[in-house]
Amino acid sequence: MTDNPTACILIIGNEVLSGRTRDANLQFLATRLGELGIPVREVRVIPDVPETIIGVVNEVRARFTHVFTTGGIGPTHDDITSECVARAFGVAWEVHAETRALMAEDYARRSPPVEFNAARLRMATLPVGAVPIRCSETTAPGFSMGNVHVMAGVPRIMRAMFEALAPSLERGQPILSHTVHADYVYEGQIADGLTAIQAQHPGLDLGSYPYYRGTGGGVALVAKGTEAAAVAAAAEAMYALLARFGSARQGEPAPEG
Amino acid sequence: MTDNPTACILIIGNEVLSGRTRDANLQFLATRLGELGIPVREVRVIPDVPETIIGVVNEVRARFTHVFTTGGIGPTHDDITSECVARAFGVAWEVHAETRALMAEDYARRSPPVEFNAARLRMATLPVGAVPIRCSETTAPGFSMGNVHVMAGVPRIMRAMFEALAPSLERGQPILSHTVHADYVYEGQIADGLTAIQAQHPGLDLGSYPYYRGTGGGVALVAKGTEAAAVAAAAEAMYALLARFGSARQGEPAPEG
Structure with missing residues (x-):
């Protein structure tokens, strides 16, 4: 197993640390990653605090082959994962034109149409150089930035994002x-x-x-x-x-x- | 909330990292600690690897008021938390006479009597200076070593140990x-x-x-x-x-x- 790639999971969100929400993503990810031969070596649950997210992302992306984050990519003030990953990599955090177009099309098609306001535009804003992770559950994407894979915290969406991402991951011998x-x-x-x-x-x-x-x-x-x-x-x-x-x-x- | 004591939870065990076992302790501990005014600021799930446990224990016991560990205090070869905490604190890991006597009495009373073999004696072996956490569920204790509180991974036993420990914890304003x-x-x-x-x-x-x-x-x-x-x-x-x-x-x- 020592030659296999390794994974670290970061569960980002005050709601898990406070006990309000029971994490439902760790077991799924650990099981699926084991099947792909990418054993999980560490999990951290951390709060919605920029310095903490930035510091931990930089620490673990250097130590593990892959880092998978869940949580903090919605439209509200406590959704800061995407910005923090940009800061961790030292790149700008900018509106991603293709994503904005996909989300605008989606929102316009709904009945009644959904307003594409500033809060929702945050979900189309990505670190420069990130590769969107698109899935059927939502047009607001996750993304991969280097070896850091940023996914939603809502289990249904997280799973769809993971399965969209999985074929592109470097794998090892299945466990x-x-x-x-x-x-x-x-x-x-x-x-x-x-x-x-x-x-x-x-x-x-x-x-x-x-x-x-x-x-x-x-x-x-x-x-x-x-x-x-x-x-x-x-x-x-x-x-x-x-x-x-x-x-x-x-x-x-x-x-x- | 900034004046409150803080907590870090360490979930120790390969079975959580592999997805075999779904952690059932984090939400309980986070909720109870919030009620005691000791908000959880970080959780880590780490493997049964001595260097990892020792390094992480030493890192987090310096950063948080309290550290709560779950898992790795049973009788088998992968139960190494207690030894590792001793090494983290730089103290010997020795049979605790009072605990040995309590366990011997318990094992002798069972029908049929339980053999107090070398594997079970490991559960009576504690870092020198540790204070046992005794509960009604088992005579094999948890323990507090400084600000590190070592508890079982089995939820029923962990909860009993936590409630036995709780009255002695430094508290903050309830959240x-x-x-x-x-x-x-x-x-x-x-x-x-x-x-x-x-x-x-x-x-x-x-x-x-x-x-x-x-x-x-x-x-x-x-x-x-x-x-x-x-x-x-x-x-x-x-x-x-x-x-x-x-x-x-x-x-x-x-x-x-």
Whole structure:
């Protein structure tokens, strides 16, 4: 997995930090990026504060192959992501003529027509050099500026923007995953055995996740990696480990494992 | 709000970064911390990588009044938060005698008794100087080390640990919030008016959040701050703004507003 491109997600918005809104984008993006072989290595949730956005964008775009931002590209005063990305890159923030034309056409066609006012024009204003991300959900675009991909915070729109962007992303080996379950087996029992399996497969990421149900609990063991044979071998060792504690074989193979 | 203590949340775990697990702790913590007057200023999701955890803990404990971590304090090889916090503070990581005794008593009492093996002893091992966070859900504790509060990732246990910790936290003025709704009013219409209200109340945090339903959409405007009179005044101005677009009065006052 070490040769794969990497991703950082920036969730921009006071509403997530205050607890008003529960983020609904992280899990989608993390899952899709894993499928594309672009593992997410860090996520930050940051407020609508210009200096914070600019500083964090510049820090993480230097450290990760791709940065994906969600939130802050609407028409209101707290929608400052686009301006801040322009400032982070040291470029002007200007009305994008093609986008303005597309939005004007869209607004004129609505019934009743929508006024293309100054607030809405902010959504047609992009860092100079940005490549718009257009999707079917809205004519107000996201954009890519270098390796920073700026998307809406509304999940439906974010997903459409991501899928429009995905074909152009540099990809890595897809991350394969094999999960093994056991009811009534507990982490404290299998920890040493799992450590031994991890030591045999240093290129894999093995995880252990307890779960709880009405009648008791159990554990899910997960092997992740880019090499199908190694993932399959680790999964077999995990099945054998759980069988020592009386568990029948329960699991979900890797997509290509 | 500027005099209030501040919080940073660290969500530690590969399972959140990979999309396997949807974080269920951020919204709870952000909401509860807001009620305590300790607004969350940043959240990071980071992997189970020692250098990353140590570096990030040291960075954020210097920048925020409180740091709350979730995840990575179980018995398995990927549970490394406790060790890493010890290394971040430059202290030894040692078996905590009182905790070991409590866990031994608990394990012996179970039927059948639970083996207190090496893996489980890791959960009784704490940075020297840490203060255990004990809760009714488990005898394996969280802990506070200076301003870093280390809690479990399992939501039920995390919540119990947080509530056990909460009475000892330095608090600020509670963050009051007043939300005003309007169906069939759109952000692009009210953006300028909202900017004007924000300019009149620089001490408040005003937000605008579009929503979508089967039959159309609308907008929720939120005023947040520590001064009840200012929050109420901004809410009145927001009601008046929405009324200009034909909306009836719909909202949720601040708890003390």
